[in-house]
Amino acid sequence: xxxxxxxxxxxxxxxxxxxxxxxxxxxxxxxxxxxxxxxxxxxxxxxxxxxxxxxxxxxxxxxxxxxxxxxxxxxxxxxxxxxxxxxxxxxxxxxxxxxxxxxxxxxxxxxxxxxxxxxxxxxxxxxxxxxxxxxxxxxxxxxxxxxxxxxxxxxxxxxxxxxxxxxxxxxxxxxxxxxxxxxxxxxxxxxxxxxxxxxxxxxxxxxxxxxxxxxxxxxxxxxxxxxxxxxxxxxxxxxxxxxxxxxxxxxxxxxxxxxxxxxxxxxxxxxxxxxxxxxxxxxxxxxxxxxxxxxxxxxxxxxxxxxxxxxxxxxxxxxxxxxxxxxxxxxxxxxxxxxxxxxxxxxxxxxxxxxxxxxxxxxxxxxxxxxxxxxxxxxxxxxxxxxxxxxxxxxxxxxxxxxxxxxxxxxxxxxxxxxx
Numbered sequence: 001x002x003x004x005x006x007x008x009x010x011x012x013x014x015x016x017x018x019x020x021x022x023x024x025x026x027x028x029x030x031x032x033x034x035x036x037x038x039x040x041x042x043x044x045x046x047x048x049x050x051x052x053x054x055x056x057x058x059x060x061x062x063x064x065x066x067x068x069x070x071x072x073x074x075x076x077x078x079x080x081x082x083x084x085x086x087x088x089x090x091x092x093x094x095x096x097x098x099x100x101x102x103x104x105x106x107x108x109x110x111x112x113x114x115x116x117x118x119x120x121x122x123x124x125x126x127x128x129x130x131x132x133x134x135x136x137x138x139x140x141x142x143x144x145x146x147x148x149x150x151x152x153x154x155x156x157x158x159x160x161x162x163x164x165x166x167x168x169x170x171x172x173x174x175x176x177x178x179x180x181x182x183x184x185x186x187x188x189x190x191x192x193x194x195x196x197x198x199x200x201x202x203x204x205x206x207x208x209x210x211x212x213x214x215x216x217x218x219x220x221x222x223x224x225x226x227x228x229x230x231x232x233x234x235x236x237x238x239x240x241x242x243x244x245x246x247x248x249x250x251x252x253x254x255x256x257x258x259x260x261x262x263x264x265x266x267x268x269x270x271x272x273x274x275x276x277x278x279x280x281x282x283x284x285x286x287x288x289x290x291x292x293x294x295x296x297x298x299x300x301x302x303x304x305x306x307x308x309x310x311x312x313x314x315x316x317x318x319x320x321x322x323x324x325x326x327x328x329x330x331x332x333x334x335x336x337x338x339x340x341x342x343x344x345x346x347x348x349x350x351x352x353x354x355x356x357x358x359x360x361x362x363x364x365x366x367x368x369x370x371x372x373x374x375x376x377x378x379x380x381x382x383x384x385x386x387x388x389x390x391x392x393x394x395x396x397x398x399x400x401x402x403x404x405x406x407x408x409x410x411x412x413x414x415x416x417x418x419x420x
Contacts (some may be wrong), residue, residue: 002100003136007124007125008118008124008126008280008389009116009118009123009124009125010123010124010169011123011125014320015326017257019319019323019326020311020314020323021127021307021311023321023323024156024158024307024311024314024321025109025127025129025213025307026312027152027155027156028129028149028152028305028307028310029107029109029125029129029152030133030153030155031148031151031152032107032133032148033107035105035144035148036061036105037105037106037107037131037133037223038105038106038107039107039108039109040087040090040091040106040108040284041081041108041110042080042086042087042089042090042108042110042111043079043080043086044079044080044111044113045077045079045080046077046078046080046085046086046089047075047076047077047078048066048068048076048077048078048194049076049120050078050085050086050089051078051081051082051085051292052081053078053292053293053338054085054088054261054289054292054293055081055082055085055261056201056261056340059204059229060110061081061082061114062081064083064112064115065080065115065116066078066079066081066114066115067079067113067114067115067154072283079112079113080110080112080113080405081112081113081114082112082304083108083110083112083128083304084130084132084286084289084302084304085261085289085293087108087130087132087302088132088134088290088293088295088298088300089293091106091132091134091292092290092293092295092298093115095340095362096134097134097135097295097296097298098360098385102135102136103133103134103135103136103138103141103300104132104134104135105131105132105133105134106131106132106134107127107129107130107131107132107266108129108130108131108132109127109129109130109307110128111125111126111127112125112126112127112128113125113126114126116318119277120277121274121275121277121308121309121312122277123245123308126306126307126308127306127307127308128281128304128305128306129301129304129305129307130283130303130304130305131145131148131302131303132300132301132302132315133145133300133301133302134290134298134300135298135299135300136299136300137287139234139235139237139241140241141263141301142264142284142285143242143245143300144241144305145283145301146165146242146247146249146303147240147242147245147247149161149245149269149281150351152279152305153269153310154320155205156310156314156319157261157314157319157321158271158310158313158314158317158319159317160271160272160273160313160316161269161270161271161280161313162250162252162269162270162271162272163247163248163249163250163268163269164249164251164252164253164255164267164268164269164270165238165239165242165249165250165251165252165255165265165266165267166224166251166253166254166255166256166265166266166267167222167223167224167227167231167232167234167235167255167264167265167266168203168223168262168263168264168265168266168284169223169226169227169228169231169263169264170228170230170231170263170264170287171263171288172228172230172231173226173227173228173231174223174226175261176226176228176272177221177223177311178202178203180221180226181202181203181205181206181220181221182198182199182202183280184219184220184221185186185198185202185205185220186198188206188216188217190205190213193269194208194213194398195341196371201324203223203256205217205258206220206254206256207257208254209276210218214287217254220254222253222254223253224253225231225265231264234264234265235265235387238265239251249267252268255267255268257282257283257284257287261288261289261292262285263284263287263288263391264284264285264287265284265285265301266282266283266284266285267282267283267284267303268280268281268282269282269305270315271309271312273313273316274309274312274313274316274324277309279306279309280305280310281303281304281305281306281309281310281311282303282304283301283302283303283304284301284302285299285300285301286300286301286302287299287300303307307405314343325355325375325376325377325378326353326355326375326376327355327356327357327375327376327377328356328377328378328379328415328419329346329349329354329355329356329357329377329378329379329381329415329419330356330357330358330359330375330377330379330380331343331345331346331356331357331358331359331381331382331383332359332365332367332368332369332371332372332380332382332383333358333359333368333382333383334364334368334382334383334384334385335384335385336395337385337388338384338385338387339362341383341408342358342381342383342393344392345359345381345408345411347414348412349412349415352412352416354357354412354415354419355373357377359371359372365382365384369382372398373398377398378397378398378399378418378419379395379396379397379398379415379419380396380398380420381393381395381396381411382394382396383393387405389403389407391407391408392405392406392407392408392419393405393406393408393411394404394406395411395414395415395418397418
């Protein structure tokens, strides 16, 4: 037993379970790849002020959950708690917005870190796939991203998820609503920390999950009643485009999400089979984030979907992913001459694009065949001294048990024909 264990609130991905995570990542990314989104990868840590400015100092993410540290050189850094600010920083630093092709459409996949109380579906290290469309204010972009996420989930076989949709207004109409909401919240019986939040970002109070707070929020003013004409028209167009695409959603007037940078469209994907941690992903429009981190005005929209939460949602629905076996052919050699020959054939099969493995460690026939069974390979190639003397190897179908002698020189073609 190892002396060391994974840190609290984290997990190791190991075979065969890790194959499910890879399949989920690929399924979420596939619609993005086919819709003009290019892959971007950012460092696991950034300047701490990138998140303080962009995500918001009043958010729990920045004030309580962010892993911040100072380097030996005096730089103040933080492990990335979310992806949008990092991706936008990378796009600005590389001047992607100046190449005349707006919106810049990017997708990413990686690990993120938040110091939270560990529980099922909420980890201190978690995995997300995200997408950002940077530099265009167009309701069709908002709709596109929602539709692509819906498509990704359905391609995995998920059915019992819901899409919640709201508009948070813009700099024209939100200040009026903010003032009305503050007046309402100041009259409530709230703890000191929540009362401080009222003055900094009152919309975050609506996102408070505590039952005692939610009970007092009954009758709170709703942002939809304060939207300006431009925001109303924008939101109605998003709704119309999603509806026309056959994507079902629910209007949720209290949906605000946990980050300060959202404007106008905001949405969340929830799965009721996950208990209190029901959100499997979400996102929205963030038209002012670029200016917040020192860039030009670049209206943008994006989302992030949790790989961990998606895997839990699949399990809650009893969905089994069709994950092919990692190995198609397993070679079992008896004797040194057969080992040398079959090792060469395994290499040849791999070069021809066939997933092949080999019985290492000099095991006997019985032990090697057990390895072949455990590998999930459809075919086993078996050879001993007698076979080599006759210039053949035995090709065994692991499903039917049928076995045939195949000339050594014709093995690769015979395997490819069987697997076709």
